[in-house]
Structures are given as C-alpha cells and as structure tokens.
Amino acid sequence: MLPFERVAIIGLGLIGSSIARAVRQYMPTVKLTAHDASAEVRARVEELDFVDDVTDTAGAAVVDADLVILCVPVGAMGAVAAAIAADLPAEAIVSDVGSSKAGVVEALAAALPGRTIIPAHPVAGTENSGPDAGFASLFQGRWCIVTPPEDAAAGPVARVRAFWEGLGANVETMDPRHHDLVLAVTSHLPHLIAYTIVGTASDMETVTRSEVIKFSAGGFRDFTRIAASDPTMWRDVFLANKDAVLEMLQRFTEDLTALQRAIRWGDGDALFDLFTRTRAVRRSIIAEGQDDERPDFGRAHE
Ligand SMILES: NC(=O)c1ccc[n+]([C@@H]2O[C@H](COP(=O)([O-])OP(=O)(O)OC[C@H]3O[C@@H](n4cnc5c(N)ncnc54)[C@H](O)[C@@H]3O)[C@@H](O)[C@H]2O)c1
Numbered sequence: 001m002l003p004f005e006r007v008a009i010i011g012l013g014l015i016g017s018s019i020a021r022a023v024r025q026y027m028p029t030v031k032l033t034a035h036d037a038s039a040e041v042r043a044r045v046e047e048l049d050f051v052d053d054v055t056d057t058a059g060a061a062v063v064d065a066d067l068v069i070l071c072v073p074v075g076a077m078g079a080v081a082a083a084i085a086a087d088l089p090a091e092a093i094v095s096d097v098g099s100s101k102a103g104v105v106e107a108l109a110a111a112l113p114g115r116t117i118i119p120a121h122p123v124a125g126t127e128n129s130g131p132d133a134g135f136a137s138l139f140q141g142r143w144c145i146v147t148p149p150e151d152a153a154a155g156p157v158a159r160v161r162a163f164w165e166g167l168g169a170n171v172e173t174m175d176p177r178h179h180d181l182v183l184a185v186t187s188h189l190p191h192l193i194a195y196t197i198v199g200t201a202s203d204m205e206t207v208t209r210s211e212v213i214k215f216s217a218g219g220f221r222d223f224t225r226i227a228a229s230d231p232t233m234w235r236d237v238f239l240a241n242k243d244a245v246l247e248m249l250q251r252f253t254e255d256l257t258a259l260q261r262a263i264r265w266g267d268g269d270a271l272f273d274l275f276t277r278t279r280a281v282r283r284s285i286i287a288e289g290q291d292d293e294r295p296d297f298g299r300a301h302e
Pocket residue numbers: 010011012013014015016035036037038041071072073074076079080097098099100121122123124125126127128129130131230233237
C-alpha cells in the first residue's frame with residue numbers, strides 16, 4: 001500500500017521536479033498537484049508534463065493533498081507555509097526538503113500551529129537548478145534524513161519514511177540541530193570553500209581569468225562544479241545555519257593555520273600524515289558505495 005495518494009509539491013526546481021518525476025515513475029497511481037511562484041517555471045512544468053495539475057496559487061495545490069512537500073529555498077519556507085495554511089486539509093502531513101533543518105522546523109511550526117509537520121532532507125543534488133534539471137533517479141541509494149519534532153506521532157513519521165524509501169532513498173531519523181551540525185561539515189562548509197577558492201582565483205591579478213579557465217583541468221575544475229550551485233539556495237542555507245557553519249568554520253580555520261605552519265617550517269611529516277588520513281576517508285566512502293562516480297550521476301543531466 002502507498003503511504004500517500006495525493007501529493008502536492010510547492011517549488012518545482014531541481015528537487016521538487018525530481019520528486020515529481022520519481023513519484024510518476026515509482027508510484028504511478030499517486031495524484032500530483034504542484035505550484036511554483038514563477039509563472040515561467042509553471043509554464044515549463046506544463047510542457048514537461050510530469051504532474052497532473054499545475055496551479056496558480058500554493059493554496060489551490062494543497063486543497064486535496066494528503067502530503068504537501070515544500071521544495072523552495074529555506075528562507076522562503078515560512079512564507080509558503082503561511083500561504084497554504086487556510087487551504088491545508090486537517091489530516092494532511094506537511095514536509096519539506098530544506099538543506100538546513102532547525103530554522104525550517106521553527107518557521108513551519110510558527111506558520112502551521114497544530115498541524116502535522118515532518119521535515120526531511122534528501123542528501124542528494126547537483127549544482128543545477130530549475131525544472132529541467134530534475135531526474136527521477138536522483139534519490140536512488142542516497143540518504144534522506146527525517147527530522148520530526150520530539151512529540152511527533154509514530155504513524156506520520158513512518159509514512160514519510162516509507163514515501164522516501166519508495167523513491168529509492170535510505171532513510172535515517174535525526175534531531176534537527178544535530179542534522180545542522182553534521183551537514184555544516186559535510187555539505188555547507190565544502191560549498192563555502194568552493195565558493196571562496198573559485199572567487200579568489202577569479203579575482204587574481206597576476207593570473208588572468210582566461211588562464212584560470214584554460215588550465216582548470218584538475219582539482220580546480222571539481223571546485224567550479226560545486227561553486228556553480230544556486231546562489232539563492234546557498235545564501236539562504238548559510239543565513240539559516242549560521243551557528244553550526246560558524247562553529248565548523250572556526251575549526252577549519254584553525255586546521256588551515258596548522259597546515260600553513262607545516263608548510264612554512266617544512267614539516268613534511270605533518271603534511272604526509274594528514275594526506276594519508278584524508279585518502280583513507282575517500283577510500284572508505286567509495287568502499288561504502290557512496291561516491292558520485294556513477295556514470296549517469298549529475299553530469300549526464302548538465
Ligand atoms: N540543490 C540541491 O542539491 C539540494 C539538495 C537537497 C535539498 N535541497 C533543498 O531543496 C530546496 C529547493 O532547492 P532546489 O535545488 O530545488 O532549488 P531550485 O532553485 O532549483 O528550485 C526552487 C524553486 O522554488 C521556487 N520558489 C521560490 N520561492 C517560492 C515561493 N515563495 N513559492 C513557490 N515557489 C517558490 C522557485 O521559483 C524555484 O522554481 C531548498 O530548500 C534546498 O536547500 C537542495
């Protein structure tokens with residue numbers, strides 16, 4: 001039996017459109033309604049034809065839903081939740097896909113008092129955005145972290161978990177604050193570093209921009225993929241997860257200073273030991289089958 005029969009998606013970019021495509025593929029009997037604030041996106045989704053009904057307002061999309069998933073930037077979650085409040089059926093479960101959780105949990109609870117809210121975060125994505133960037137297999141074999149409030153009833157949590165498992169994800173439950181700390185180091189800080197290094201390279205005066213582009217075959221090129229990620233999405237993530245990101249950034253800055261010192265004083269052992277440890281991390285990620293080197297992942301959809 002399916003966990004939900006009528007799913008509404010608000011926000012039809014990379015993640016919203018991937019969920020819609022995956023629902024079409026893996027739960028074909030589910031009725032899908034959707035809304036996006038952008039008229040251009042709504043028109044494109046009509047053309048792409050992966051939902052049953054595209055509505056002009058968020059409220060109209062949710063009137064008949066048993067699951068509503070907010071797939072908008074984290075800074076917009078509260079306003080979207082307020083916009084659907086009056087039309088939301090009493091029994092509907094509201095979820096989201098935001099990359100940071102504590103602030104979103106707070107914003108949704110404030111906008112939808114007394115409603116069933118089970119937030120989630122699929123830890124899967126690419127640097128691309130918009131409805132053309134989505135694909136049905138995005139969540140296959142990837143983690144989805146569900147962050148229910150402490151007093152959440154077991155039934156709705158189980159249904160949201162079953163929904164994500166139905167789209168191919170492995171599901172784990174976590175406290176929202178702990179989620180934010182973990183993701184600050186595994187996702188948010190790496191993005192900040194990529195934005196910084198690409199920004200620094202493009203600002204250099206002694207190395208021209210054309211040289212940066214011409215000779216970026218190796219390490220730098222991988223950073224440019226991450227640094228091409230959506231500016232609105234990432235602005236919101238850093239503002240929303242400020243405390244955890246600043247804490248991780250402090251640790252990172254200290255470690256960077258230690259490396260700077262090792263290079264200055266010719267401490268090859270310190271460099272070698274660190275690089276040996278980090279190589280082992282990469283190898284254990286690959287051994288667990290979590291690397292992104294599957295031939296069709298991300299790049300095939302550029
Ligand atoms: N991109 C990733 O890798 C990734 C991965 C996991 C989770 N997320 C999270 O998923 C959410 C969506 O990210 P995305 O990558 O799909 O972004 P996106 O830019 O591709 O899509 C966001 C969509 O939301 C729409 N939107 C913005 N404000 C709105 C509003 N008030 N009402 C209705 N629609 C609105 C935009 O028009 C856009 O179409 C974000 O919260 C992000 O943190 C992203």
